[in-house]
Amino acid sequence: MPAPIVIPQLASTVRKLVRDARANRRTRRRHRRSPALPDTFSDAVARRNRRLYRTLAGSPLPLTLVEHERLDPEDQNHGTWRLAFRGPGRGGVQPGDLLYLNWENPPHRVDAVLRHFGRRGDERVLIDTFSAPFQPGRLAYTTLRTALTRHVDLQQAGTRLLSRLGRNDAVRHNTEQESLHWTRYRTAGRGGDDLPGPAPRYREFDLLSALERARRDLSLREFLSFQDRIAPRAYSLSRIENDATTGQFIAEITVSELRRPYLTWDSRPRHDHGRSAGYLISRAPGDTVFGWLIPDTHRFPVFLGRSEPLVLVCTGSGISGALSLLRSPQTTPPLWLVYGVRNWDTKHLYGPELERYAEEGVVSRFSVAVSRPEDATTPKRRVTDALWDQRDELVRWIRAGAHIYLIGRLDMGISVTGTIVKILVDREVCHDEEEARALVRQWKAELRFQAAVSGL
Numbered sequence: 001m002p003a004p005i006v007i008p009q010l011a012s013t014v015r016k017l018v019r020d021a022r023a024n025r026r027t028r029r030r031h032r033r034s035p036a037l038p039d040t041f042s043d044a045v046a047r048r049n050r051r052l053y054r055t056l057a058g059s060p061l062p063l064t065l066v067e068h069e070r071l072d073p074e075d076q077n078h079g080t081w082r083l084a085f086r087g088p089g090r091g092g093v094q095p096g097d098l099l100y101l102n103w104e105n106p107p108h109r110v111d112a113v114l115r116h117f118g119r120r121g122d123e124r125v126l127i128d129t130f131s132a133p134f135q136p137g138r139l140a141y142t143t144l145r146t147a148l149t150r151h152v153d154l155q156q157a158g159t160r161l162l163s164r165l166g167r168n169d170a171v172r173h174n175t176e177q178e179s180l181h182w183t184r185y186r187t188a189g190r191g192g193d194d195l196p197g198p199a200p201r202y203r204e205f206d207l208l209s210a211l212e213r214a215r216r217d218l219s220l221r222e223f224l225s226f227q228d229r230i231a232p233r234a235y236s237l238s239r240i241e242n243d244a245t246t247g248q249f250i251a252e253i254t255v256s257e258l259r260r261p262y263l264t265w266d267s268r269p270r271h272d273h274g275r276s277a278g279y280l281i282s283r284a285p286g287d288t289v290f291g292w293l294i295p296d297t298h299r300f301p302v303f304l305g306r307s308e309p310l311v312l313v314c315t316g317s318g319i320s321g322a323l324s325l326l327r328s329p330q331t332t333p334p335l336w337l338v339y340g341v342r343n344w345d346t347k348h349l350y351g352p353e354l355e356r357y358a359e360e361g362v363v364s365r366f367s368v369a370v371s372r373p374e375d376a377t378t379p380k381r382r383v384t385d386a387l388w389d390q391r392d393e394l395v396r397w398i399r400a401g402a403h404i405y406l407i408g409r410l411d412m413g414i415s416v417t418g419t420i421v422k423i424l425v426d427r428e429v430c431h432d433e434e435e436a437r438a439l440v441r442q443w444k445a446e447l448r449f450q451a452a453v454s455g456l
Helices: 010-030 041-056 107-117 144-150 159-164 168-189 207-214 220-226 275-281 316-326 351-360 383-389 391-399 410-426 433-445
Strands: 061-070 080-088 098-101 124-128 139-143 233-243 248-256 259-263 269-273 288-294 310-315 335-341 365-370 403-409 449-454
Touching (some): 010 041, 010 124, 010 139, 041 433, 080 275, 107 220, 139 144, 159 168, 159 220, 233 288, 233 316, 248 275, 310 316, 310 383, 316 335, 316 351, 316 403, 335 351, 335 383, 351 365, 383 391, 383 410, 391 410, 410 433, 410 449, 433 449
Parallel strands (some): 310 403, 335 365
Antiparallel strands (some): 061 288, 080 248, 098 233, 098 288, 124 139
């Protein structure tokens, strides 16, 4: 049997894996006594980290796709799907938690890389998997085809690979953007909304185009060493059910199709499906994927032992997280749902179900903001417009002790927070914006204002 392909600098790779594993254990020990019902944001982070680091230190669960439904068949541009998976054991999660899924590269990309390096795919390889302190990796001894399918990102050329291929301009740009990303991430993690600079914009090169340019100047061992690993993707749960008779659970998520503008080597845009979304929506019932059920930092008030009213602001597929609460028996009004969609006729997603909740009183107040109406004479409205137009009602809810919970993209979270600050000043709850922002920060620290947003 021929010797396996081993990545260069294996010793340094093993040292990183060991460091991540030790950091994982330290964090779990530090948060061992985290409270079951957190009272503050720091308590919530400690509780989340204890469960998260313990869960991701273990192996992923095999999840079988049992339901696959297109929610917006009339939308020709951005499709959205409802996917439900069956997994072993009890979920042990609450509404608002996440499904953290591995994704795989499509066969045509794996075949293209094998052709480029003149390999069959049955060669054995020793390779490291994705690793971070919250999810320590490991060494995998497997076939080259499996390694390229499950462990190596074949969509986008990573920064280290770009450096090896001489694209130092892109390396400098992406390094600066990565620094901005982590600054924004830390600011948001502390509950802040005044994020520095615009959202990061990376120069993302299509991997196959980069390999065409590299020709034979790059060996397979170098490629496996320099190219990024596949990192799982988290999705908000819209439903979690435990079946005591079978000892299994059903976890449902909502996935939106995304076409991203990757660059060819000469910097021309080439649009392709997002990596994780493209993989998931191409699955068929009966297919198996792998992932973990993990906690989110944020908690709906009822799961904090609180009974105050709830103002729930969601946009797009962010409604998935709200559904997990609305579908649970713990939901208690008063609950005000503010839902932002592009077009109600083609993009309402779970519209009939939400309307039923409003009719049945599960949702006490239901406001819809349509940003791209079919009728050109209908004004465009965003969730910020809906809140501003109903600011007197919002202030009444706030004075009654209401919690505010945002689900959607980061930009939405920032704009809604800014609108609430203006409402607090306009309705004389606060004297000025500085006082209003200080009040919102206090609410965030007390878990009265929470934003489960993505898109950093």
